[in-house]
Amino acid sequence: xxxxxxxxxxxxxxxxxxxxxxxxxxxxxxxxxxxxxxxxxxxxxxxxxxxxxxxxxxxxxxxxxxxxxxxxxxxxxxxxxxxxxxxxxxxxxxxxxxxxxxxxxxxxxxxxxxxxxxxxxxxxxxxxxxxxxxxxxxxxxxxxxxxxxxxxxxxxxxxxxxxxx
Ligand SMILES: [Fe+2]
Numbered sequence: 449x450x451x452x453x454x455x456x457x458x459x460x461x462x463x464x465x466x467x468x469x470x471x472x473x474x475x476x477x478x479x480x481x482x483x484x485x486x487x488x489x490x491x492x493x494x495x496x497x498x499x500x501x502x503x504x505x506x507x508x509x510x511x512x513x514x515x516x517x518x519x520x521x522x523x524x525x526x527x528x529x530x531x532x533x534x535x536x537x538x539x540x541x542x543x544x545x546x547x548x549x550x551x552x553x554x555x556x557x558x559x560x561x562x563x564x565x566x567x568x569x570x571x572x573x574x575x576x577x578x579x580x581x582x583x584x585x586x587x588x589x590x591x592x593x594x595x596x597x598x599x600x601x602x603x604x605x606x607x608x609x610x611x612x613x
Pocket of ligand 1: 493
């Protein structure tokens with residue numbers, strides 16, 4: 449074990465611990481928002497009502513499967529930075545920017561609009577997060593991860609809005 453690196457940084461990436469704490473806070477915020485969005489996608493996948501049910505039902509399934517993969521990458525990045533990920537819905541709801549949607553039948557246009565707005569909102573959060581981390585810390589690995597997730601959210605928002613005409 450390279451104790452000199454660990455003593456200096458608290459983790460094996462060589463990034464100062466005070467920096468990894470701040471970066472991990474950003475990542476836990478993202479983790480919370482992605483969980484709220486993930487549950488909302490499952491909700492709308494089930495409760496959707498409308499003439500394009502099958503197509504949108506299947507499209508939303510693709511979106512939540514992608515979101516589940518991104519969630520895993522974010523939580524594992526927090527571990528690589530030497531910190532702990534938030535892990536309960538109570539913790540996520542306390543820090544998430546995005547709002548939950550209750551269950552019950554959901555008209556398809558309304559469902560698609562809400563998911564597009566959430567992807568837009570998450571993209572805005574990600575842009576701010578990426579700028580802050582890029583300007584304040586030396587962590588291109590996290591910036592690269594977040595940039596990939598940003599691209600996914602931008603594409604999702606674009607695809608969802610195409611349903612709205
Ligand atoms: Fe399903």
